Amino acid sequence: MTPRDASDDSRWSDLDRPPLNATALRRGLVRDGGLWRAVDVVARTGSTNSDLAALAAKGEAAEGAVLVAEEQTAGRGRLDRRWTAPARSGLFFSVLLTPAEVPVSRWGWLPLLTGVAVATGLSRAAGVDTALKWPNDLLVxxxxxxxxxxxILAERAGEDGVVVGVGVNVSLRADELPVPQAASLALAGAVGTDRDPLLRAVLRSLEEWYGRWREAAGDPGASGLQEAYAAGCATLGRTVRAELPGDRSLVGEAVAIDGDGRLVLATADGVQEPVGAGDIVHLRPA
Incomplete structure (x- = not known):
């Protein structure tokens, strides 16, 4: 194969990274009575979260809309961190959800639910052992x-909606990683890096978990979500440092995920303190 020219926007400029097949994705995901109502694939955009939220604000997107980008130029993670990767090297998508049956107080479970769904779908389709770092990182x-x-990044979209964005490195090589601590499914030994079946598996898993959670009115216990998240969470049982808002930090053992989706830390002075927002650093292996 001749070297790829970065300026070449041809669909087949990198034969190791073929484009997604939007028609096949719609055929496999959009069905009567299902959650997914529209699946759109764009070649390049700044942020699928921003684009889908804007469409929802204009009334041009409804629950079950899926927006996928082959390349994101201004993808965001938590704390406004940038997320960049070569074109067609990963799954970069957002979905619009409007969980009217669920009290708003329980919507904070949506990014954790998405984490469970993504980890489950990728484990099945890629054959890679995955784990979740609280609150929303996928580890391999x-x-x-x-x-x-x-x-994963969840953001409110108006009064009744949430846009949930997912970014997963699929085929990145070691020399393409943005930081040494990053990884990809390929580097973790995935049995395949064809993004079409990976995306279908993730979205079907998300549909299943979202339906279960919604039917339980967002109850994390009754839906099985709280148990499933705890079972797949690599943070539990570790000594961690929580970098909290206001330049505070807290060190303790991560002992539980509470009913609000918060990480409960047991500190050295015997206090159990729930953490609802913050950056978590794993201090020792499990």
């Missing part, structure tokens, strides 16, 4: 070391 193991291969 490369060379015996846990590394981040994906992340």
């Amino acid at each position: 193991t490369v060379g015996g070391e846990e590394r981040k291969a994906g992340g």
Whole structure:
């Protein structure tokens, strides 16, 4: 194969990274009575979250809309961190959800629910062991070391909606990683990096978990979500440092995920303190 010219926007400029098949994705995901109502794929955009939220604000997107980008130039993670990757090297998509049956107080479970769904779908379709770092990072193991291969960002869209964005590194090579601590499914030994079946598996898993959670009116216990998240959470049982708003930090053992989706830390002075927002640093292996 001749070297790829970065300026070449041809669909087949990198034969190792074929484009997604939007028609096949719609055929496999959009059905009567299902959650997914529209699946659109764009070649390049700044942020699928921003685009889908804007469409929802104009009344041009409804629950079940899925927007996928082959490349994001201004993808965002938590704390406004940038998320960049080569074109067609990962799954970069957002979905619009309007969980009217669920009290707003329980909507904070949506990014955790999405984490469970993504991890489950990728484990099935890619054959890669995945774990979740609270609250919204997807971890894989490369060379015996846990590394981040994906992340989730949920943002309100008007009064009755939430846009949930997902970014997963699929085929990135070691020399393409944005930071040494990052990873991809390929580096973790995925049995395949064809993004079409991976995306279908993730969205079907998300549909299943969202339906279960919504039927339970967002109850994390009754829906099985709280148990499933705890079972797949690599943070539990670890000593961690929580970097909290206001330049505070807290060190303790992560002992539970409470009913509000918060991480409960047991500190050295015997206090159990729930953490609802913050950056978590794993201080020792499980």
